[in-house]
Structures are given as structure tokens and as C-alpha cells.
């Protein structure tokens with residue numbers, strides 16, 4: 356049985372809108388294992404309604420599951436994560452190619468990249484649940500960069516529709532709790548590539 360009892364987990368949603376509902380389930384599992392969740396949403400995720408649901412719906416679900424009263428969704432709100440050492444672990448899931456690439460290249464111009472930068476300065480793990488149509492094309496090199504970075508781990512992933520979307524990959528979000536446990540032990544959860 357996995358226990359994340361009392362672990363302070365930042366859980367950041369970015370704009371892979373089709374994966375938000377599925378990732379809410381992973382968030383529920385993480386909370387059910389005892390984690391104390393700090394909800395975070397990228398600016399676009401916090402402000403955009405799509406055919407996959409409204410921003411208010413996802414925000415309210417995050418608040419309900421985490422039993423918190425606010426979602427961090429600006430650079431200003433994310434900054435104290437560093438100096439106040441607010442988190443033990445930061446999960447970014449679903450993580451867009453956009454956010455992933457910024458993390459790989461050291462760009463900090465959004466709430467979620469600020470949360471990651473602030474958290475990494477404390478030498479603590481960031482766990483990325485990727486979801487991107489260009490994960491095996493334009494974004495692939497940036498996943499490669501991140502795999503080489505200290506304190507960065509990837510949630511195991513697979514091709515979600517190799518026939519219609521041959522360069523698309525999606526992490527198995529159900530593996531987030533196990534990925535957290537492995538990351539705290541300094542290890543990448545294996546196998547990284549699922550079939």
C-alpha cells in the first residue's frame with residue numbers, strides 16, 4: 356500500500372485540456388494516499404473553457420479534492436514556494452510540450468515554470484506527467500534534456516494513438532503516486548516507456 360501521508364505535494368495542471376479529467380482522478384488518488392495537496396494551474400488552464408470542460412469546473416474540483424481555498428495561478432503566487440520551502444514534491448501533470456520545453460530551457464515566464472524554478476532551488480523533486488502531440492517530434496529533444504536534469508523525473512508514458520497521431524505521447528497518470536515514491540528515493544520509475 357502506497358502512503359504519502361503528510362507529504363506536501365504541489366500539483367500543477369497545464370493546458371493539455373483533454374487530459375484534465377483523467378488527471379483529476381490521479382489527483383484524487385494522490386490525496387487519498389494522504390498527501391497534502393497545493394493546487395496550481397497554469398494561466399491558460401485557469402482561464403480557458405474548452406470542449407473538455409470549463410476552467411471553473413477544474414478549479415473547483417482541484418479545490419474540493421485538496422480541501423484548499425485557493426489555486427495558485429500566477430507567478431507572484433508561485434514565487435514563495437522557493438523561499439518558504441512550501442513543497443516536498445512538485446507534480447506537473449498534465450504537462451504540455453510548452454511548459455516542458457520552457458523547463459528544459461530555463462524559461463520562467465508562467466506560474467508553473469515559476470513553481471518549478473522555486474521548488475528546484477530547494478533541491479527537491481519535480482515529477483512530470485507529459486501529454487503532447489509532438490512528444491516524439493519537436494518536444495522529444497526537450498524531454499531528453501529534462502531526463503538528464505537533477506531532481507527531474509518523468510511519469511512513464513506511451514504512444515496514445517500511434518496510427519492517427521504517430522508523434523503523440525501521454526504519461527500514465529495513474530502512475531503519479533508511484534512516481535512520487537520513486538522520486539523521493541532518487542529514482543526514475545521504470546519502465547519509463549510503456550506499451
Ligand SMILES: Cc1cc2nc3c(=O)[nH]c(=O)nc-3n(C[C@H](O)[C@H](O)[C@H](O)COP(=O)(O)O)c2cc1C
Nearest residue numbers: 369370371372397399405451452453454486487488
Ligand atoms: C483544446 C486544446 C487542447 C490542447 N491540448 C494540448 C495537449 O494535449 N498537449 C499540449 O502540449 N498542448 C495542448 N494544447 C496547447 C496548449 O494549451 C498551449 O501550448 C498553451 O500555451 C499551454 O500553456 P501552459 O503550458 O502554460 O499551460 C491544447 C490547446 C487547446 C486549446
